[in-house]
Amino acid sequence: MGETVAAVVLLAALAVLAAGAAAFDASLAAGRVAIGDPLREAARLLVTQRRRTLLPDAPLRRIGVSGLPLVAVLAAAVLPMGEHAVADLPVGVVWFNGMEVGVWGALWLIGWSVNSVYPLVGGYRFLAQGLAYELPHMFALISAALGAGSLRVADVVAAQRGLWFAVWMPVAFAVYLISALAMAFWGPMNQAVGPDVAGGVPAELSGPDRLVFQAGRYTLLTVASAAAVPLFLGGGAGPALPPWSWTLVKTVAVLALLVWAGHRLPTIRMDRFMAATWLVLIPAVLLQILVVGIVVL
Amino acid sequence: MDVSGRLLRYAAGRPRPLVVTAPHATGVRLLAEAEIGRRGWRPAEAPAGASLLVVCGIPEDALARAVRTVWHQIAAPKAFVPLSPDRTAEAVAAELDAAVSRLADARAQREEAVRVPYGEPRGRDGGGRGGAEHHGDEGHGGHEHDMGRPGGVRMAERGPDRDGLALDRLHVPLGPVLPYWPAGLVVETTLQGDVIQEAEVRIAGGAAGAHGARAGATRFWDEPWLAARAGWPVTRGAAARRTAGAQLDSLARLLATAGWAGAAAEARRLRDRVLGEGPREEVVRRYDRFARRVGRSRLLRWMLHDLGAIDAPGGTDVPGWARGDVLDRTRHRLAGTAAALAVLDDRSPLDDEEGPRGPVGGHPSEALLAVLPGLLTGAELAAARLIVASLDPDLDQVRPGRVTAHG
Incomplete structure (x- = not known):
């Protein structure tokens, strides 16, 4: 009973x-208060026909x-809303990471299935982005888990x-924020849905x-935040x-x-970012883990 | 209770316009973009996300076919907004209002949806969207050994790529219906993954046909110089306004292509302000803030350097400002805007030939199109889009029959 209520909340x-x-986001884009715009867009999409492409899957x-x-x-199920999460798993941090990797699958499947060039390119781009952000992201999560000595989010x-x-x-923390943008393919990490490929995956x-x-x-x-x-x-x-x-x-x-940040920064292309992430972010966050490990000891 | 009808009417006030521009319609495009921006409508990036198809100017030939295809690809409810090149700002606003009421007309939208069988996909290479139609399959080769055509589409060919792998080759036209893309430009590409292996430039829209030479073929960005040459009294200040507007328009496209929506929107607002006779002090103040933000962005510098470098010193007619890489050209546009804004109030008569894209008589955009295929070959799609946006050729300048460049 309590869990059902928590899930609904x-x-x-x-x-x-x-x-x-x-x-x-709509207000920033329009340059004025536009709180009703997402609702109107949702209404528009609800009454719009579904598009079919040639030979889709x-x-x-x-x-x-x-x-x-x-x-x-x-x-989000493992994130505590106040004191309790919907599912307080002993491996909550790993669960969060595992679910969020599901985004790779979702974007790739959409990009591939519609049988069209720009979505396919968007799908490819997100896989490249995954290779760039996922390792620093995991190390950032591990830093927090190591600091708490537990993979349970409540313990952290x-x-x-x-x-x-x-x-x-x-x-x-900084690496986590960058990877949060990347996992939601948002703002500077929006190459998978970039304006240069007509919106990419979708x-x-x-x-x-x-x-x-x-x-x-x-x-x-929202969940990444x-x-x-x-x-x-x-x-x-x-x-x-x-x-x-x-x-x-x-x-x-x-x-x-x-x-x-999504409106303040240009898109980061993975062909340039890949070198930075492997040569700067990963060593930096590994050093962070080393420092955390020494402090915890 | 008619729920979907109510939703339709509620949503009609916030349509998603897809703007297509034909050559020689820059003026009406600027009016349409300004009006759409003023209403806070967010433009669509592809037909699937659009509800309005705004066509600026009169499309001809390949562009007209592309517009028909795109209209067919837009899902109902939808409205078509043709804007002829001579429309005033008031007429553009009225057309957009009329389109909104057509979108809100539930009965007409339902009839349209039933009458036109929507979304019957038509065979094209790779299912690519892009909007351009293929003129048969001639010229691309490789289909003598036809391996079957599922859905009427040629199978992709294979070919060695830059890493020595045998990858599928797709023939994908970039343009003519693509956001932040020069009006009427089509780059026929052969893609492997997202790397361009071959590129060929075509013009869609009639500039290459007989119509391109007729009197209505205006060159919006070059107007002050052409008028001065024809004997009309034109001040340096008026020409500087046009130059600043052109540079800001190109900057807006480049920044939007680079994914910096906020700066691109500010560039467009500044462009509309300077072309709309905004007072110099105000424009300069806002421009300085904008230029500082863009000029200081390390992220932008990191993303734009070493892309699409043009180094040929002489030998070609590529205008001087186009030399260097995408970042150099961006800086040149920022400097060019600042220089033009400095002389907005100059009332002395115009006596030079230096238009926004180089000497007006030299048709500099033809040279830009000529070097384009070479720059795009081997580039990734993202880099290619930035290269095109940094050069931003003005197809209004191109004389009929002057362009088909291969690479």
Whole structure:
């Protein structure tokens, strides 16, 4: 019973936050307050015909499109909303990582299944992006887990009672934020859906398919922001307010930062970024793990 | 209760326009873009995401066919907005209003959706979207040994790629319907993965036909110089406004292609302000802030350097500003805008030939198109888009029959 309620609360919270992110994004794009635009866009897509391409692989497309919001929600299940998560797994950090890798599958399946050049190129691009961001991302997660001595997300929060991990693991936190952008293919990491390939992966999606894809993308960005809170920003800890409201405040802050960054920065191309990630990010975050390991000892 | 009808009417106020521009319609494109920006409508990047097809100018030949294909690819509810080149700002706004009410007309939209069997896919190479149709299969070779044509599409051929692997080759036209892309340009590419192995430049839209030479074939960006040459009194300030507008227009395309939506939007707003006779002080102040932000961006520098380098010192008629790489050209455009903004109020008569893209009489865009295939061969798609955007050839300048460049 309690878990059902928690799951419903989680879904509602994700929906509201994702819609908020879409509204903020629309306002930044339009240069004025445009809170109603995402709702109107959703209404438009609901009454728009579904597009068919030549010789598509329809089952794969459906798996990909519906998989995107699904993995986002599943990844969120281990994140504590106040004090408790929907699923407080002993390997929560690994679960989060595993679900989020499902995005690779979803984007590739969509890009491949519609049998069209630009989505296919977008799919390729996301795989290259995965090769670039996933290792630093995993090491950043491991830094937090190592600092807490546990893979349970609740333990990671408990270990930050004295000091937030973002403060004494700044490199891991910074790498996490970059990889959060990358996993949600957002802002500077949006090459898979870039304007230079006519929108990339979702270029052939219309109607409800496009709606589910867009909703999934904003949900993913929300979940990536929300995960930064228990992993690096002390979870629900804070003065005066109850834990759930601190979790919410911190999530909104990270989410707003990521959405804003998307309008402030140009796209990073993986042919240039790959060298930087392997030569700079990975060594830097490995050093971070070394420092964390020494401190924990 | 008619739920879908209500949703349709609710959504109609926020359409997603896909803007297609024919050659010799730059003026009406600027009006359409400005009006769309003022309404806060977000442009679509592909037909699948669009609900309005805004066609600026009069498409001919290949472009007209591409527009028909794209219209067919847009899912209902949808509206078609043809804007002839002589439309005023008020007329453009009225056309867009009329399109919104057509989108909100649930009955007409349903009839249209039933009448036209939507989304019957038509055979084209690789299922590629792009909007351009293929003129049969001639010229590309490799289909003597026909291995079957699933869905009416040729199977991809194989060929060695730059890493010595045998990869599929796809024939994909870039343009003419592509966001932030020069009006009327088509680059026929042979792609392996996302690397361009061969590139060939074509013009879609009639500039190469007999119509290109007729009196209506305006060259919006070169107008002040052409008018001065014809004896009209033109001030240096008026020409500088046009130059600044042209540079900002090109910068907006480059920044949008580079994925920097915020800076691209500011470049477009500045462009509209300077062309709309905005006062110098205000434009300069806003421009300085914009130029500082763009000029200082390390990320942009990191992404643009060493792309599409043109180093030929003489021997070609490529204008001087095009030398160097994409980053050099970006800096040149920023400097060129600043220089033009400095003389906006100059009332002395115009007596030079230096248009935004080089000497007006020299048709510099023809030289740009001539070097394009060489620059694109071997480039990845993302780099290719940036190279094209950095050169931003103006097809209004191209004389009929002057272009088909191979690489």
